[in-house]
Amino acid sequence: MGAPMSIAFALLFYAAFLVLVLGTGYRIATYIRTPAPLKIPTTPAPTTRGGVALRLGREVLFFESLFKANLWLWAAGWLFHVGLALVLLRHLRYFTEPVWGWVAWLQPFGVYAGFAMAAGLAGLWMRRIFVARVRYISTPSDHLMLVLLLAIALTGLGMKYVAHTDIVGVKRFFLGLMYFDWQPLPADPVLYAHLVLVALLMLIFPISKLLHAPGVFFSPSRNQVDDPREHRHVAPWAAGLDPKV
Amino acid sequence: MAAEVKAPPLRADPGAPQALVPGAMAELKPYVANDKMQQALGFPGELTDGWHERAIGRMGELLDKYRSLKVYMDACVHCGACADKCHYFIGTQDPLNMPVARQDLMRSVYRRYFTLPGRLFPKLVGARDLTKEVLDQWYSYYNQCSECRRCSVFCPYGIDTAEVTMAAKEIMDVAGLGQKYTNEILGKVHRIGNNLGLPGPALADTLEGLEEDVKEETGQDVRFPLDEKGAEVLLVTPSADFFAEPHVDSLIGYAKVFHAAGIRWTLSSHASEAGNFGLFIGNYDQLQKVALRIREAALDLGVKRIVVGECGHAWRVAYSYWNTLTGIGAGGEDPFARMLQQQLDSRYRQPTHICELTWDLIERGALTLDKDANDHRVVTFHDSCNVARASRMGDHPGGQFEIPRAIIRAVANKYVEMPRGTTREQTFCCGGGGGLLTDELLDLRVKGALPRMEALSQVASGHGVNFMATICAICKAQFTKVLPYYGFKMGMVGGVHQLVSTAIRLGPKQ
Ligand code: HEM
Ligand code: HEM
Ligand code: SF4
Ligand code: SF4
Numbered sequence: 034m035g036a037p038m039s040i041a042f043a044l045l046f047y048a049a050f051l052v053l054v055l056g057t058g059y060r061i062a063t064y065i066r067t068p069a070p071l072k073i074p075t076t077p078a079p080t081t082r083g084g085v086a087l088r089l090g091r092e093v094l095f096f097e098s099l100f101k102a103n104l105w106l107w108a109a110g111w112l113f114h115v116g117l118a119l120v121l122l123r124h125l126r127y128f129t130e131p132v133w134g135w136v137a138w139l140q141p142f143g144v145y146a147g148f149a150m151a152a153g154l155a156g157l158w159m160r161r162i163f164v165a166r167v168r169y170i171s172t173p174s175d176h177l178m179l180v181l182l183l184a185i186a187l188t189g190l191g192m193k194y195v196a197h198t199d200i201v202g203v204k205r206f207f208l209g210l211m212y213f214d215w216q217p218l219p220a221d222p223v224l225y226a227h228l229v230l231v232a233l234l235m236l237i238f239p240i241s242k243l244l245h246a247p248g249v250f251f252s253p254s255r256n257q258v259d260d261p262r263e264h265r266h267v268a269p270w271a272a273g274l275d276p277k278v
Numbered sequence: 279m280a281a282e283v284k285a286p287p288l289r290a291d292p293g294a295p296q297a298l299v300p301g302a303m304a305e306l307k308p309y310v311a312n313d314k315m316q317q318a319l320g321f322p323g324e325l326t327d328g329w330h331e332r333a334i335g336r337m338g339e340l341l342d343k344y345r346s347l348k349v350y351m352d353a354c355v356h357c358g359a360c361a362d363k364c365h366y367f368i369g370t371q372d373p374l375n376m377p378v379a380r381q382d383l384m385r386s387v388y389r390r391y392f393t394l395p396g397r398l399f400p401k402l403v404g405a406r407d408l409t410k411e412v413l414d415q416w417y418s419y420y421n422q423c424s425e426c427r428r429c430s431v432f433c434p435y436g437i438d439t440a441e442v443t444m445a446a447k448e449i450m451d452v453a454g455l456g457q458k459y460t461n462e463i464l465g466k467v468h469r470i471g472n473n474l475g476l477p478g479p480a481l482a483d484t485l486e487g488l489e490e491d492v493k494e495e496t497g498q499d500v501r502f503p504l505d506e507k508g509a510e511v512l513l514v515t516p517s518a519d520f521f522a523e524p525h526v527d528s529l530i531g532y533a534k535v536f537h538a539a540g541i542r543w544t545l546s547s548h549a550s551e552a553g554n555f556g557l558f559i560g561n562y563d564q565l566q567k568v569a570l571r572i573r574e575a576a577l578d579l580g581v582k583r584i585v586v587g588e589c590g591h592a593w594r595v596a597y598s599y600w601n602t603l604t605g606i607g608a609g610g611e612d613p614f615a616r617m618l619q620q621q622l623d624s625r626y627r628q629p630t631h632i633c634e635l636t637w638d639l640i641e642r643g644a645l646t647l648d649k650d651a652n653d654h655r656v657v658t659f660h661d662s663c664n665v666a667r668a669s670r671m672g673d674h675p676g677g678q679f680e681i682p683r684a685i686i687r688a689v690a691n692k693y694v695e696m697p698r699g700t701t702r703e704q705t706f707c708c709g710g711g712g713g714l715l716t717d718e719l720l721d722l723r724v725k726g727a728l729p730r731m732e733a734l735s736q737v738a739s740g741h742g743v744n745f746m747a748t749i750c751a752i753c754k755a756q757f758t759k760v761l762p763y764y765g766f767k768m769g770m771v772g773g774v775h776q777l778v779s780t781a782i783r784l785g786p787k788q
Contacts, residue, residue: 060352064345064349067341067342068343068344069346070343070562070602071599072598072599072602073346073438073668075430075431075436076669076703077670078670079675080673080675092435098434098436099357099359099432101431101704102359102360102363102432103359103432106357110357160358164295164358165295165297165298166361166373167357167358167361169376170356170358170361170373170379170382171356172404173401173403174395174402175356237395240394242354242355245352245434245435248349248353249434249435251345252350252353253345253346254346254430254437254441255436259670261601261607262597262608262627262628263607263609264601264608265602265605265608265610265611265612265615266601266602267612271562271602272612274562275605275612275614276570278613278617
């Protein structure tokens, strides 16, 4: 195995990275380019830019609206996302040399994060299966997305607690990709599975509901300032519609 | 609907999950607009050949013009947080009345025609062709959304089903499938000047009659001026205020406030309607055309202030959109906006809600009020969706909740709040907003009122509430009709300025 597998993974990750960055960048660019012609913040809404930043901050960090909607959903969803965030930050150690101080500091917390993430995902999936109204709105892709993330988490946890992998080798491989100095990838089926699934996640990111992550920042009902009486807000395409005076 | 319309039973535990009844409301559709009504608004008369291309074409345009639609189509994760928040789902248990399912009627089409996975693997991501059957489903269920935005309060991304419904109505209009009630009314506004089709002379008569009534009641010469050039205030109010019950009692209330404060005001026969159904059908041109009548009247009459009467969606349009659509507001730098904004008095909020005006006067001690006059009433307040979730009053977020309540407390002794989770930004729609206030949808309207009726019945039996105040013409008309289905008297609903009217004392100040 060895060499061909390493090359295949190298190419796969270059491709996945390009799709993730260019694809998501393109989608974000269309959000930026598309105007919001009317003021539609869901009120009560902040009356200043700073207030809007706080509102978005609360949505992103604490899922404020979700908290008002449904406590169980909030708990499972928040557990999953916080777990995910910590896991991702912890993973930075594979891509930095020397490892940044705060990433090193974070490592112990990351140990629990993997479990939190998996538990949250399991909770979300249970909800999708057993709550009738959520089952009704679920498409196959909704289930598969949870399966995908759960599989990533379980293969990751598997490497950590069951069948250890050569972390140093993994790191050498990815640093090699980043600096175009290719190194072999340790031959380990669990690692292969983890990485194939991660690449798949990166590939579908810009064409799936994972766009909710950038989307939350562009939602006019959340990111607009409530000041329509004080400032005249006109989109470029709408300006031409004013009657001539 | 042949079957007799009946109210669903009040739920014992409103928190418990409800069973789903698929297809329960699939057959309920409003009447379709005929070709005359459609053509008057510049839409095709009917679903002729090419409707499919027109529909998909317009959808593409809207996706390029409205960031809201674009982001909302992509961002939903099907988490279901919104699913049980819609009063129509609660009242009908039809799963397609869950906000996310309602959005998915469009999202499935969006995915099919505008996204890669939907083109390649439609089943996997729930993508569908826009067939005639799908369009029929749109017609049923996008006409079962009152665009109340309650779902958007709870969505982690603020996805607003109202925006999706508006886009769907616009697409259906362009395909040739318009809704009779809304489109016929828009035609009347363009032809006659108001939703009720009340011509100028009839309006003048009505107002004269009101002057006589108030003279009889109070002995004072309270005026209801029409088209008076040089008045300070132009009052724009829903046309229902001119003769519908209980709306007219609020109009009398506004007139008494102006009289007591010595403010010279006028109504306009050109802009005798605050309502703007262009909002409901999501059509920017209609929205702007209807709103421009008010600008024209303001310029013509030379007024300094524009005040809006008790109407929920009208206040949304006035507060949030008038500055954009017509320049009524402040801060405009272009000639079109400046022309009007130089005429308006910048010391006042433009436009002003009648409640802001009245509350200002009360705070300044400019009104003499006899609270005891309302002692036969135990009052509660129903927040109207468009005021609560799409606009503001006063200078601080949430003023739209505080100011009407402050007025009620200033004019009545007995005031009771309805349960938490049913008021303020979480208020439940009356069940008749968004262009659904039409008889053929009565079944939906009665069912959609369920959560509000549950809340009302709690304070009615617990605290003896016998008056539900509101500041929306649609809420007033809808409740007048549906309250009896739930065993309440229809006279239980009325305007905030109806209460003001009862309490206010005219004549020289003591
Ligand atoms: C700005 C960053 C993000 C924010 C604010 C955010 C927020 C949310 C919220 C509020 C939900 C709904 C509740 C829930 O199911 O948890 C959600 C769902 C979801 N998020 Fe995120 N998210 C973010 C980033 C991500 C990322 C990076 C991923 C994956 C790579 C992700 C994957 C998911 C998935 C799969 C769901 C659906 C869960 C289900 O099926 O129930 N999110 N997200
Ligand atoms: C190229 C990207 C990635 C690489 C090279 C990678 C590699 C690894 C390795 C080597 C481990 C074992 C850690 C140990 O034994 O201590 C691991 C664990 C794990 N991975 Fe990844 N992974 C990547 C991306 C991801 C992503 C995107 C997710 C989540 C969506 C994820 C989730 C996990 C989890 C939950 C664990 C177990 C807990 C932990 O060690 O933090 N991984 N990963
Ligand atoms: S806007 Fe209101 S009526 Fe429409 S889906 Fe949302 S909650 Fe229901
Ligand atoms: S709450 Fe928002 S993201 Fe969740 S299902 Fe409803 S619309 Fe979609």
